[in-house]
Amino acid sequence: MNTIENIKERFQELQSANGNKLKSLEQNAFDAFNKMGIPTARHEEWKYTRIGNVFNKELHFKPTSTITPQELDQMRLPGHENANEIVFVNGIFSTSLSNVRSKELTVKSLKEASAGEFSEIVSKNLGNSNRYSKDGIHALNSAFAHEGVFIHISNGKIAEHPVYIYHITDARETNVLAQPRNLVYVSERAEIEFAETHFTLGVSESFTNEVLEIVVEKDANVSYYKIQNDKEQSSQVCTTHFRQVGKSYIHAVTISLNGGMVRNNLNITLEAEHAEAHLYGLYFLQGNSHVDNHTVVDHVKANCLSNELYKGIVSDNATAVFNGKIFVQPHAQKTNAYQSNKNILLSEGASVNTKPQLEIFADDVKCSHGCTVGQLDEEGLFYLRSRGISEDTARSLLVHAFAIDILEHVKPAILRSYVDKLIFERLEFETS
Template sequence: MENIDNIYEQLDKELSMNGADNLREIRRGALEKFRRTGIPTTRHEEWKYTRVSSLFNKQLNLPVSGADLPFTREDLDALRLPGQAEANELVFINGLYSAAFSVIRSSGIEIVPLAIAAENEYAPIVKAHLGHSSKYHEDGLHALNTAWLRDGAFVSVKKSAVPEHPLYIINIADARKQHQFLQPRCLIHLAARAVLQVIDNNITIGNVDCLTSQVVEAVVEEAAFLEYYKLQHDAPNSSIVSTTHIRHVGKSNSHVVTISLDGKLVRNNLNIVLDAEHCESHMYGLYMPKGDDHIDNHTLVDNVKPHCFSNELYKGVMSDRSTGVFNGKIFVRQQAQKTNAYQSNKNILLSPEASVNTKPQLEIFADDVKCSHGCTIGQLDEDGIFYLRSRGISEDMARSLLLHGFATDILEQIKPLALRNYMEELINHRLELKEYEY
């Protein structure tokens, strides 16, 4: 494909011209992997139901580092979520880390360009953990992001730090003039006993088609706690492939909630690697595509060490001609005895033209574990609708109330109150519950 060849040639030329740096080896290796594997197609088992190759039929433009952008701080102010104005902000504009727009308001957090972190006191952390997600993703799209990580960001949360404000990751795509192919990259490190709330949001301005390939890798040390909230409520001309890779290297906890409401094509890869004993992770997801939207959630829990616990609940509501995909995997390594792992996926189809493909999986190589998985696909409960109608509630309102109840299990897992209220408003608007008061 000519467009893909042009992307390869541009990156190959850049890596040949620039001087030596600590990221060159990993970038060059990733580019070679991209050359071998290319963009994934439906012939790849992991991409069987999600077609991304057609997105490259258009001439996609890679952003140029240091280029002048018609974007101001006033533009950012208009895009903020509730509660964000007082929070820490890590801003990517067209896939490139912007130090000028990023701001830290809490003590104990530091953000530096990834290229600088690879050369200063953070170099051992970068060397040990950057690119660990590539062990779980053999596709060329993920490799291409690594080949492009020149303008990534490194986030350090100091030992025992408990920031008073969350960290908002804002990925802004300027699609007002040309098709964009953006590849933001971030590495987050939580030192021992550190705590961090992360709220990840993608925003597209403009009406031109835009594709974002995002990779966020997080390292959680002993007794640390990471909360990660991913919000996907973007423009209909926006497509995103997002990889969130959380590696527990000490006894620690994580709590991840992914809410996917809008976007032409959405693919979420969530990896939880429990690489220390007595780790705990909770994963929740809600996806509600409409129209012709396609939302794909791939999750993976790798139990490397014994005595770990994970719990996963994903729910989907498909309407119109939309498509949902859920593929959840739980690996239990041979040495990971006493593992407890649970996984559940529940789906509701609101239209005969809507569809969902769900595939929960267990691969267990240990003999002393407690693991379960399950999935359901169905329609709204007619008995529930009849009951509400018998109480004087209209049929449309009854359906909306049942759907809201279906989604509540996930919304209640959003701990920041301002974000939860905002998500409630979005869900209520989607379900046309404007007249209903809680």
């Protein structure tokens, strides 16, 4: 059997279950997957990321893996004592490992949510990301949507505890295919902070195909931190789709340090006037990692602001891709949209493909974009060395200086020091 056959078998198995309101959505998605297949390099959005390679090995669904709380402990993010923790193992929500502390937070399976009091929210929002991610990988996730989770953050309440989302892949026995799916609904005036990360146990290959859709209502404030520091045999396609349906504020930071083939699709749609979105990203790659950040910022309504800054440091034989799209729709006058992507290549074998893409259909807007690819500044290096700083330390200081304006946007102190520690380890700084 190969991966595709495993997928088909699993799909048939799940579809025979009763009481699944998402059945037709899933069937449509599965048909779309069969029609489109796994995107090849001929697909415009997948030109530089050969995702087909992750299907070369046979991957298995492992929905019943057990992780002990002791094993989880080694993977938890600092600050977890105060956090709501939502744990997925091999793509399946684990009730026993998860811990919901805040009463403002409701977590249900999407199967359940699509049938109960939240059914309207689910039917209105689940799959909204299809508009931007038109490929077989995205359809494949949607074909299994009912196994996902719905998270509701209630009206006007402030969740004082952050929400940590863990994706744990148990690849100790076999190659794993995991497909976590989340729909998050952030009610009016809610203020919430998410941190999301991936860990793999074991040394087999794995592929996580994740879709997270977040609906943000009026006057809500959402911070979202994604930290990717997984193993080199762990590949991911992560789609994070924000819909700002009310005047709201989004602050999203994506930090990618390790992994095999990593593709992040970050979509933000500004669908209400005066919505504001800030997107920051840092990819600091070594070895043979491949990290591809595709972002879409869609200005649907007037008077919105988006600001995007992604920075990359690429060494060894690592490759990075940045593709930043900004749409300004015909009625989105007085839009302010800014985008910048800056890269440093630290070795001969490192490479970056960067592409800004602006499509502006309104005339009274302020938009800017820019991208740079360069090397470490030789003059800066000499300046530091002339003060007695060794070449290696001088390089590390310059790389850190380059990264800092992204790191500064990791606002929670506890996550900032965690990320700093990872960066210092990468730079081989002695932490004093």
